[in-house]
Amino acid sequence: MPTRTPPVAAWTPAFVVDAVATAFERATELGFLRAMAEAARKHGVSAATIEEWVARARAVQTxxxxxxxxxxxxxxxxxxxxxxxxxxxxxxxxxxxxxxxxxxxxxxxxxxxxxxxxxxxxxxxxxxxxxxxxxxxxxxxxxxxxxxxxxxxxxxxxxxxxxxxxxxxxxxx
Structure with a gap:
């Protein structure tokens, strides 16, 4: 089971948005799982971390x-x-x-x-x-x-x- 990357002080809101945007941009072409893996590699964080950020970005209840x-x-x-x-x-x-x-x-x-x-x-x-x-x-x-x-x-x-x-x-x- 993939593990989440421990939080780093360099994770600014802009960094998180860029990582999520990378996943969203490539999702139609690659599918969400592959797009999140690619975004994780590009930004140097685990796929589980990107998955959590994408889930939070898509969750609109609050x-x-x-x-x-x-x-x-x-x-x-x-x-x-x-x-x-x-x-x-x-x-x-x-x-x-x-x-x-x-x-x-x-x-x-x-x-x-x-x-x-x-x-x-x-x-x-x-x-x-x-x-x-x-x-x-x-x-x-x-x-x-x-x-x-x-x-x-x-x-x-x-x-x-x-x-x-x-x-x-x-x-x-």
Whole structure:
């Protein structure tokens, strides 16, 4: 059974993102297992470590913002959620363009506030604490600038109306 490489201080969020990006880029061509092995060789870590990082990057249950919405404003690449041991969750573009990581909680809070201000009818009653989770219904893309407050939001042109949302969020009889 493969073992995980012990954590190294040089594992920055950008290093993890580059390793995950290498695996994702080659996955369609080689399949995930071979792509992860190749990424492990390229970055000098064990395949089990790469596998764990890829699994964390693909796990979206705890993501502050639903996957696929965030992109880097500088390089236009998709952003993924990264969390190193004993560190807060951060978003980085994939592959990293050299930008600083942006705190995931701050982006989640900013998106939630935006949703509650612009499209409150899409957030069910009692779910305001998870307003960011409903962003795909109203937002097509969010480009993240230098900080979590520097968001460039592209809204859907077919934004559901309050009347539609009232029918969807109506309690069952």
């Amino acid at each position: 993501a502050p913002v639903p996957p696929g919405l965030l992109a880097c404003h500088h390089c236009a690449k998709p952003m993924i959620l990264v969390q190193l041991p004993e560190s807060p969750q951060v978003y980085l573009c994939m592959p990293a363009c050299g930008r600083l990581p942006v705190q995931a909680a701050a982006i989640g809070d900013a998106v939630a506030k935006t949703m509650l201000n612009r499209a409150p009818h899409l957030v069910p009653p009692g779910k305001t604490h998870a307003a960011a989770a409903y962003a795909p219904g109203a937002i097509r893309r969010i480009e993240v600038g230098a900080t979590a407050g520097d968001l460039h939001i592209t809204w859907r042109s077919d934004l559901p109306t309050a009347r539609w949302a009232a029918n969807v969020h109506r309690p069952a009889n």
